[in-house]
Amino acid sequence: MEKFHPIKIGTLSLKNNLIAAPMAGLSALPYRVLAMEMGCALAMSEMVSAEGTIRAGEKTKRYFKNDESVRPFGLQVFGANPESIGKSIEMLSSEPVDLFDINMGCPVHKVCKKGAGAALMKNPELVSKIVAAARKATEKPLTIKIRAGWNSKSINCIEIAKIAESCGADAVAIHARTREQEFSGKADWSHIAAVKSALKIPVIGNGDIKSRHDALEMIEQTRCDAIMIGRAAIGNPWIFRAILDSDFSEPGRKERLLTATRHLEMLREFLGEHSAALAMRSIISWYTKGIPGVKEFMRNIQRSKGTAEMKSLIDQFAANI
Ligand SMILES: Cc1cc2nc3c(=O)[nH]c(=O)nc-3n(C[C@H](O)[C@H](O)[C@H](O)COP(=O)(O)O)c2cc1C
Structure with missing residues (x-):
């Protein structure tokens, strides 16, 4: 079967199954323009604080500024308060955003100590409240981005992904590392395969794709519906074209x-x-x-x-x- 193909996330049709990952400090509009030009189907914003969007200072607005040439556009919010997340998504629904994602994977201490980001992996009950609040706030496609678990002793991505599905999420993206690993070691793609087997909604695999070969391998090994690429696209938007086209030659x-x-x-x-x-x-x-x-x-x-x-x-x- 063709590995790269159009997919649907909720009501959103994507021309293929390649997604540019959210990356704080990097995935601002210029990065997304280049990634989309090179063929990815959806480019995510960096994470934006739910509380910040409610206050909507000029600095926060910049994070969700987009351009019509960069559609569809996925906006990621982070926070630990279901009410704030719901309110912020409701407010942002009038913006030209095509998909909302909730960050449940950020390993940064400043974020986790407030119960947000990857700390949500330790709090399934709060995950269900957050996804339910977000679902109530928008009819637009809704996804969550998780890790394998908090640490190697608490791998619970299947549990969290199933909760999200039952609360109305349209897809789950999983970075196949634990929070404890941050970005070290290797992503363990077997977690992506396990989540894929457990869900009916699409699963987006993420972690360590650096080439067309890696992309094909991840899809083959995990059967995930889409792949998300982060670090390999920094200063290298051509990665998307190189993945889609086996004849593509690297830029000089x-x-x-x-x-x-x-x-x-x-x-x-x-x-x-x-x-x-x-x-x-x-x-x-x-x-x-x-x-x-x-x-x-x-x-x-x-x-x-x-x-x-x-x-x-x-x-x-x-x-x-
Ligand atoms: C500098 C940097 C910033 C990141 N910021 C975010 C973020 O804002 N939200 C998020 O969900 N993940 C963030 N990530 C994680 C990536 O989206 C991705 O999950 C991770 O890099 C693994 O994928 P990769 O191996 O393709 O890079 C960030 C990663 C990096 C390197």
């Missing part, structure tokens, strides 16, 4: 640098000069990985005074390779 260095410049320009337009320069200082290293002379280039980038100087450094670097 100049093309990578040209795309980095586009990313920088979109960031400046989207975030403003200061935040764009800050964000690009780390993102650029992903675009330039392995290019000879990158160490000196990166030193100059770190010392640069703003996006205009960064752009000319990228141009110079491209001219000399």
Whole structure:
């Protein structure tokens, strides 16, 4: 059977089963524009605080700002209070959002200590209240993103996924690591397979896909309905095309640098000069990985005074390779 195919999540039809993962600090609009251009069917926002969206300060609004060219758009919220999550999703339902996701996998202490993110894996009762509140708040497709469990002694992804399904979630994404692992070790895809066997709604597999081969393997091994790609897409939006097309040839260095410049320009337009320069200082290293002379280039980038100087450094670097 063809591994890459259109799927439906609730009422949302996706042209294929490749999804760009939510990544805080990275999956802002420019990243999503590039990921969608390269063929993924759905690009997720970074996680946005439910409480923050209710207060709706300008900074929070930026997180869910989108562009018509980047549809469908999935917005991820995090929080531990069912009422706030319901209220925030209800408010955001009038925005051009095509799917809501609830974060139940963030390992960061600041998030978990408030009972949100991966800490929800320890609280099945709260998961059911949160999903029910979110379901009541919107008719738009609703998903949750979980981990395998809190730690290796408490693997409970099947239990949590089934609760979500029974409370009306339209799909479950699972990053096949525990919270304890954070990003270390290997994702254990057998958890994705186990969740897939237990659910009727679509299951989105996530963790350690770096190539077309990995993507095919995950689908083969787990029978998951869709795959979600995170780190391998940072500075490498071509991964989606490479997964979909076995004949795709990797972009050359100049093309990578040209795309980095586009990313920088979109960031400046989207975030403003200061935040764009800050964000690009780390993102650029992903675009330039392995290019000879990158160490000196990166030193100059770190010392640069703003996006205009960064752009000319990228141009110079491209001219000399
Ligand atoms: C820098 C960074 C930020 C992330 N932010 C989020 C987030 O906001 N919400 C979320 O659900 N997962 C977040 N993740 C986790 C990814 O979505 C994904 O589950 C994880 O990286 C595993 O997939 P991968 O092996 O394809 O990277 C983040 C990961 C990274 C590396």
